[in-house]
Amino acid sequence: MSTYNAPLQDMRFLLNEIAGLKDILALPAYAEAGVDADTVDSVLDTAATFATEQIDPINIIGDRKNSPKWDNGVVTVSPEYKSVYKQFCENGWHAMPGAPEYGGSGLPNLVNFAVNEMWRSASIAFALCPMLTMGAVHAIEHHASDELKQKYLPKMVDGTWGGTMNLTEPQAGSDLTAIRTKAVPRGDGTYAVTGTKIFITWGEHDMAENLIHLVLARLPDSDPGLKGISLFLVPKFLVNDDGSLGARNDLICSAIEHKLGIKGSATAVMSYGDKGGAIGWLIGKEGNGVAYMFTMMNHARIHVGLEGIAVAERAYQHALTYARERIQGAIIGDAESKKTPKPILFHPDVRRLLLDMKSRTEALRAVGYYAAGQMDIAQKSPDAATRKKAQAIVELLTPIVKGWSTESSIDITSAGVQVHGGTGFIEETGAAQYYRDCRITAIYEGTTAIQANDYVGRKTAREVNKETGDVAFTARALYKEILDFAAGLSGCDKLGDIGAALKTAAQALIDTTEWVVGIYNTDPANAHAGSVPYLKLGGIVTGGWLLAKSAKIAQEKLAAGADDGFLKGKIATARYYAHHWLVQAEGLKTEITQGGASVFGLDEPLF
Amino acid sequence: MKVLVPVKRVADKDVKVRPKADETGVDLANVKMSINPFDENAVEEAVRLKEKGVATEVVVVSVGPEKAKDTLISALAVGADRAILVDAGETEVQPLAVAKLIKAVADKEQPQLVIFGRQAIDDDSAQTGQVFAALQGWGQATFASKVEVADGKAKVSREIDGGLETLELALPAVISADLRLNEPRYAKLPDVMKAKKKPLETVKPGDLGVDIAPRLKTLKVSEPPKRQGGGKVADVAELVNKLKNVAKVI
Numbered sequence: 071m072s073t074y075n076a077p078l079q080d081m082r083f084l085l086n087e088i089a090g091l092k093d094i095l096a097l098p099a100y101a102e103a104g105v106d107a108d109t110v111d112s113v114l115d116t117a118a119t120f121a122t123e124q125i126d127p128i129n130i131i132g133d134r135k136n137s138p139k140w141d142n143g144v145v146t147v148s149p150e151y152k153s154v155y156k157q158f159c160e161n162g163w164h165a166m167p168g169a170p171e172y173g174g175s176g177l178p179n180l181v182n183f184a185v186n187e188m189w190r191s192a193s194i195a196f197a198l199c200p201m202l203t204m205g206a207v208h209a210i211e212h213h214a215s216d217e218l219k220q221k222y223l224p225k226m227v228d229g230t231w232g233g234t235m236n237l238t239e240p241q242a243g244s245d246l247t248a249i250r251t252k253a254v255p256r257g258d259g260t261y262a263v264t265g266t267k268i269f270i271t272w273g274e275h276d277m278a279e280n281l282i283h284l285v286l287a288r289l290p291d292s293d294p295g296l297k298g299i300s301l302f303l304v305p306k307f308l309v310n311d312d313g314s315l316g317a318r319n320d321l322i323c324s325a326i327e328h329k330l331g332i333k334g335s336a337t338a339v340m341s342y343g344d345k346g347g348a349i350g351w352l353i354g355k356e357g358n359g360v361a362y363m364f365t366m367m368n369h370a371r372i373h374v375g376l377e378g379i380a381v382a383e384r385a386y387q388h389a390l391t392y393a394r395e396r397i398q399g400a401i402i403g404d405a406e407s408k409k410t411p412k413p414i415l416f417h418p419d420v421r422r423l424l425l426d427m428k429s430r431t432e433a434l435r436a437v438g439y440y441a442a443g444q445m446d447i448a449q450k451s452p453d454a455a456t457r458k459k460a461q462a463i464v465e466l467l468t469p470i471v472k473g474w475s476t477e478s479s480i481d482i483t484s485a486g487v488q489v490h491g492g493t494g495f496i497e498e499t500g501a502a503q504y505y506r507d508c509r510i511t512a513i514y515e516g517t518t519a520i521q522a523n524d525y526v527g528r529k530t531a532r533e534v535n536k537e538t539g540d541v542a543f544t545a546r547a548l549y550k551e552i553l554d555f556a557a558g559l560s561g562c563d564k565l566g567d568i569g570a571a572l573k574t575a576a577q578a579l580i581d582t583t584e585w586v587v588g589i590y591n592t593d594p595a596n597a598h599a600g601s602v603p604y605l606k607l608g609g610i611v612t613g614g615w616l617l618a619k620s621a622k623i624a625q626e627k628l629a630a631g632a633d634d635g636f637l638k639g640k641i642a643t644a645r646y647y648a649h650h651w652l653v654q655a656e657g658l659k660t661e662i663t664q665g666g667a668s669v670f671g672l673d674e675p676l677f
Numbered sequence: 678m679k680v681l682v683p684v685k686r687v688a689d690k691d692v693k694v695r696p697k698a699d700e701t702g703v704d705l706a707n708v709k710m711s712i713n714p715f716d717e718n719a720v721e722e723a724v725r726l727k728e729k730g731v732a733t734e735v736v737v738v739s740v741g742p743e744k745a746k747d748t749l750i751s752a753l754a755v756g757a758d759r760a761i762l763v764d765a766g767e768t769e770v771q772p773l774a775v776a777k778l779i780k781a782v783a784d785k786e787q788p789q790l791v792i793f794g795r796q797a798i799d800d801d802s803a804q805t806g807q808v809f810a811a812l813q814g815w816g817q818a819t820f821a822s823k824v825e826v827a828d829g830k831a832k833v834s835r836e837i838d839g840g841l842e843t844l845e846l847a848l849p850a851v852i853s854a855d856l857r858l859n860e861p862r863y864a865k866l867p868d869v870m871k872a873k874k875k876p877l878e879t880v881k882p883g884d885l886g887v888d889i890a891p892r893l894k895t896l897k898v899s900e901p902p903k904r905q906g907g908g909k910v911a912d913v914a915e916l917v918n919k920l921k922n923v924a925k926v927i
Contacts, residue, residue, distance in 0.1 A: 106873070112751065116866070124863070162867050
């Protein structure tokens with residue numbers, strides 16, 4: 071087994087060199103709070119220790135030893151989960167992403183992002199609980215009345231109470247228009263909520279004293295489409311005016327799911343109003359429920375992308391530990407290894423597998439952190455034009471961070487199993503858990519297809535500047551920036567090969583984007599048939615760009631006299647990525663621009 | 678009562694370190710560094726003494742490179758009041774020199790109690806506390822598993838072969854902490870964010886009038902030899918014979 075060690079060096083490198091931590095800390099919102107780079111350093115160190123020593127050891131407990139148990143509506147977690155949750159809250163980690171007025175830390179989103187990577191590497195199932203609560207917190211904070219905010223937020227931010235998001239119903243998954251859950255006014259300003267919600271992450275458990283469910287439901291005689299859906303706050307225990315807990319509300323967890331992965335988390339079927347109606351409070355305005363969900367969508371999706379990055383990192387560390395210990399067979403091309411055996415890390419293909427895992431994880435992390443930094447600028451920059459530009463980048467990168475990171479994590483954790491050989495297929499080795507755990511990340515919070523639709527449509531072909539009529543202007547500008555950077559790097563003495571590979575790949579992305587924009591209005595089905603490969607292309611090129619940028623910075627530091635294995639490693643991973651992943655861009659371009667018709671080549675009855 | 682706690686910045690205990698290729702030392706490039714675990718127990722004990730109202734101030738001191746500031750800040754985050762860095766740069770400072778430097782700090786600070794960690798997990802010397810006590814001429818109780826301070830005296834239980842020994846020391850005194858002394862707390866995020874606002878003073882070894890030139894020379898640092906395969910013995914006679922003539926241990 072291995073122990074999780076937060077990749078602090080790569081995290082710090084990305085925060086400082088790629089994501090712009092210095093500029094973000096200089097924004098008035100953070101500078102006034104007195105957060106500086108040294109404090110961020112200490113926060114990262116302290117979080118890393120907590121992740122390693124407290125959260126990492128319970129990951130296996132939730133998965134294979136003592137998963138949450140359901141009994142007649144009550145869900146009980148292991149004592150270890152309970153104790154770590156308590157300590158997590160007491161030490162202020164739960165409150166960290168919250169707003170300072172409700173007890174949060176006021177640290178930039180970017181720092182939260184790095185710390186959250188640690189929680190998720192250590193245990194994605196555990197980390198889902200605070201993640202969902204904070205999602206509910208953001209919804210209440212942005213859209214609910216002051217009364218609801220004051221009553222619920224402080225205890226949700228510090229983790230005393232949990233929060234959940236109730237969107238999905240058996241007939242309403244990706245298509246929320248099919249929602250049937252009802253909310254009927256009770257005449258006193260509250261609503262009676264009835265209906266069934268499924269796939270409710272941490273919908274019921276005994277780590278928090280109360281659970282605050284946010285439920286999408288329809289008012290009587292509402293619009294049958296998305297505009298008829300409103301958002302309600304439905305607490306498990308009603309809360310008295312003095313903040314104490316009152317009667318149990320009319321809702322119950324009627325079952326928990328048996329899942330492929332994230333078994334340490336309870337995924338609930340929630341039944342509202344079996345005895346007449348659960349009491350709920352309207353959040354914001356009637357009919358705005360889905361719109362409110364969409365305002366949180368970028369944040370939620372980028373954070374699911376982070377789960378992919380985090381699990382990929384954990385799988386890499388696990389596989390590397392094994393590859394350094396396991397001795398098996400003589401090494402090809404190394405006669406000495408017949409006499410003095412060497413670990414399997416020296417076998418060419420194990421070497422390739424591990425470097426593939428490492429370089430891809432670093433590429434995913436670079437794009438994720440870059441996007442997280444842009445989110446801070448989009449929210450806190452004093453300059454409106456800067457905010458707008460950063461927000462457009464966040465919008466464009468969101469489906470990439472979500473869809474590409476999670477899809478890649480499936481491959482990367484699979485490679486982790488492969489490094490272990492036969493033992494990887496055995497649960498006791500631990501490699502399989504990461505492979506199972508990450509599988510959901512490409513599904514929930516919008517499947518990869520949903521991300522790809524978003525990327526090809528709303529974020530590219532349907533992005534129109536109302537004043538100038540320009541289409542796909544954010545994507546075009548970013549890809550041009552990548553191409554220009556690549557052209558500059560191509561002439562670089564030591565990194566020319568990386569620059570050349572990036573240039574070819576960026577050109578392939580630009581060509582494909584022009585093709586997508588060109589046919590989108592006349593043949594949208596063709597564009598969407600290639601949308602997932604297009605998303606992959608976008609990920610590979612943006613990831614390759616930020617790795618190449620990292621390599622350039624590393625090269626400059628080395629040239630200035632730094633002698634550091636980490637910096638040399640940044641160059642080596644960027645080079646591997648250029649020669650193994652950027653080279654795929656041209657093939658993807660061909661697949662996307664020429665493969666659409668063949669997707670529809672087999673008539674439906676012949677399947 | 679003031680308590681002084683010397684802390685050392687070492688490779689994190691969860692990191693698997695490896696010797697450098699040229700065998701001149703342990704490869705610490707790209708390695709997470711943390712406070713020495715035994716020193717964590719020492720800080721924890723001092724902070725508990727303060728929480729009990731026995732101590733009035735906890736001062737942490739570290740001898741090391743500038744980056745040892747991080748180690749001091751981590752101690753401030755769990756409750757130490759202020760910190761002193763003796764910035765020795767990248768020079769290796771050996772136990773005797775560390776003890777002299779801590780003595781210089783103690784002469785100025787006048788603590789009633791100095792709590793060391795029993796040893797640092799990097800070089801495992803386990804000398805600094807003892808040398809310091811000798812230099813000061815103070816009583817010492819090393820490898821403490823329980824500490825009670827009252828009426829100008831410290832009662833210390835320490836683990837020895839075959840049981841526990843309890844010593845009583847007149848203050849000022851030196852204690853070195855064992856892992857069983859307490860369970861160090863995890864720093865809370867709000868305290869981590871406030872830690873940098875606590876006073877942290879930096880001095881140079883020269884300011885303290887101490888020569889830190891190494892007295893010992895490291896010849897080589899290498900991996901322990903790989904374990905050779907064992908053999909089975911038929912009976913006790915063969916075992917004794919092998920121990921005597923092959924292993925030459927009896």
